[in-house]
Amino acid sequence: MRFTTEKRLEDDVVEREFVLDDIPGVLWTSGSQPAPLVLLGHPGGLRAMYPRLLPRAKDCVAHGFAAATIELPGGGDRPRSAAAEEARADLRRAIGAGEPVDEIVDRLVLPLVDKAVPEWQAALDALLAVPGISGPVGFSGGVLAVAIRLAAVEPRIAAALLFAGSYVPRSMFEEARRVTIPLHVLLQWDDEGNDRQLALDVFDAFGSKEKTLHANMGGHTGVPAFEADYANRFFVRHLR
Amino acid sequence: MRFTTEKRLEDDVVEREFVLDDIPGVLWTSGSQPAPLVLLGHPGGLRAMYPRLLPRAKDCVAHGFAAATIELPGGGDRPRSAAAEEARADLRRAIGAGEPVDEIVDRLVLPLVDKAVPEWQAALDALLAVPGISGPVGFSGGVLAVAIRLAAVEPRIAAALLFAGSYVPRSMFEEARRVTIPLHVLLQWDDEGNDRQLALDVFDAFGSKEKTLHANMGGHTGVPAFEADYANRFFVRHLR
Numbered sequence: 001m002r003f004t005t006e007k008r009l010e011d012d013v014v015e016r017e018f019v020l021d022d023i024p025g026v027l028w029t030s031g032s033q034p035a036p037l038v039l040l041g042h043p044g045g046l047r048a049m050y051p052r053l054l055p056r057a058k059d060c061v062a063h064g065f066a067a068a069t070i071e072l073p074g075g076g077d078r079p080r081s082a083a084a085e086e087a088r089a090d091l092r093r094a095i096g097a098g099e100p101v102d103e104i105v106d107r108l109v110l111p112l113v114d115k116a117v118p119e120w121q122a123a124l125d126a127l128l129a130v131p132g133i134s135g136p137v138g139f140s141g142g143v144l145a146v147a148i149r150l151a152a153v154e155p156r157i158a159a160a161l162l163f164a165g166s167y168v169p170r171s172m173f174e175e176a177r178r179v180t181i182p183l184h185v186l187l188q189w190d191d192e193g194n195d196r197q198l199a200l201d202v203f204d205a206f207g208s209k210e211k212t213l214h215a216n217m218g219g220h221t222g223v224p225a226f227e228a229d230y231a232n233r234f235f236v237r238h239l240r
Numbered sequence: 241m242r243f244t245t246e247k248r249l250e251d252d253v254v255e256r257e258f259v260l261d262d263i264p265g266v267l268w269t270s271g272s273q274p275a276p277l278v279l280l281g282h283p284g285g286l287r288a289m290y291p292r293l294l295p296r297a298k299d300c301v302a303h304g305f306a307a308a309t310i311e312l313p314g315g316g317d318r319p320r321s322a323a324a325e326e327a328r329a330d331l332r333r334a335i336g337a338g339e340p341v342d343e344i345v346d347r348l349v350l351p352l353v354d355k356a357v358p359e360w361q362a363a364l365d366a367l368l369a370v371p372g373i374s375g376p377v378g379f380s381g382g383v384l385a386v387a388i389r390l391a392a393v394e395p396r397i398a399a400a401l402l403f404a405g406s407y408v409p410r411s412m413f414e415e416a417r418r419v420t421i422p423l424h425v426l427l428q429w430d431d432e433g434n435d436r437q438l439a440l441d442v443f444d445a446f447g448s449k450e451k452t453l454h455a456n457m458g459g460h461t462g463v464p465a466f467e468a469d470y471a472n473r474f475f476v477r478h479l480r
Contacts, residue, residue: 213455230470
């Protein structure tokens with residue numbers, strides 16, 4: 001991991017951009033006390049997502065955590081996958097025509113999960129070696145299927161806040177059952193791009209003893225502001 | 241309303257028992273500043289419920305509210321209704337035999353709602369006349385169908401925390417659609433005495449723009465301790 005920029009933002013938050021092999025990422029920290037790390041998930045496209053990632057990162061830092069994220073495979077300036085682009089176009093077409101999407105979701109999401117999860121694990125290796133960053137680690141948001149695989153296979157992830165806002169291949173329900181860490185799951189009740197029943201089924205499938213579903217009204221980007229406060233409290237309970 | 245006892249508990253909480261006509265009730269207050277009121281619902285049987293009501297009441301007072309409750313029709317020492325007792329026995333039998341319960345739920349719950357709601361409204365009249373108690377008013381927990389009717393017809397109720405833990409007659413879904421105040425709905429995912437899909441349908445039916453569902457693992461009495469904190473924050477947001 002190589003840091004490429006360092007900026008001091010307001011409230012003493014230090015923002016450092018880095019590259020890990022050819023994957024760009026951002027790390028937000030404050031002070032020198034060892035801080036638990038929260039990995040911030042997103043749908044891909046770090047630069048475009050930055051205005052929504054920054055307040056989440058600042059919120060983490062304000063609660064005594066470090067926060068970090070990396071670009072997804074195919075996101076931002078990273079090389080596109082022709083198969084993923086084709087699957088994305090097929091998905092749009094199928095949704096528009098009201099056709100079944102299961103097979104397309106498999107083609108779109110499973111290769112992304114296979115590629116992204118080892119990258120997040122490599123980022124974790126590198127980030128936990130940075131002075132001032134310690135475990136335990138939380139994962140927050142992003143592509144639900146990536147979060148499920150990561151929570152199932154990565155023992156350093158101690159708690160996860162999941163956003164039921166993207167497709168989960170049916171074959172991954174078995175992996176959801178193997179997730180046993182505390183979960184805090186956000187569901188937008190009227191999410192136009194999301195199947196409510198599928199989201200409830202995924203929530204039901206998780207093996208965790210402590211899992212909480214917070215369902216709110218509104219569409220994909222309409223998560224109420226007060227949920228940020230609940231999210232912080234969830235991570236404070238499990239990472240401090 | 242006539243106060244019958246007055247006790248000073250720890251943390252400066254004053255507990256006063258009262259009777260309103262022949263209905264027993266309890267009021268918890270602290271200090272002399274006008275405090276918004278939270279009505280504490282319960283399944284009936286004030287004396288038996290007291291150990292679970294007291295921490296809820298103390299929590300309200302600690303957050304700057306007054307808290308109060310009254311006995312339900314047929315609860316505690318209040319006269320039983322033969323029809324309700326019969327419906328209750330029928331319900332147990334039908335559940336045991338795996339038979340449909342809709343008609344029995346109507347017989348059990350609708351008369352309770354018809355009788356209880358005007359009593360809570362009368363209690364509200366009396367409580368809001370007590371020095372140091374002011375609006376707005378919150379309603380918390382108790383029999384879901386009673387809370388739905390009260391929230392639909394009583395404009396002084398400004399926010400409600402509902403517990404999806406009891407039967408709602410199908411005919412009351414129309415009333416749920418007329419509820420427009422902010423709602424915070426608790427659902428126990430594995431509640432043995434509760435139909436999960438019915439609970440999700442009721443949540444879906446509410447007309448409120450701000451409604452949040454918090455679903456947690458475990459049975460009827462297994463609501464996690466951290467939900468008390470979320471509940472307080474909900475009422476602080478809407479009653480202060």
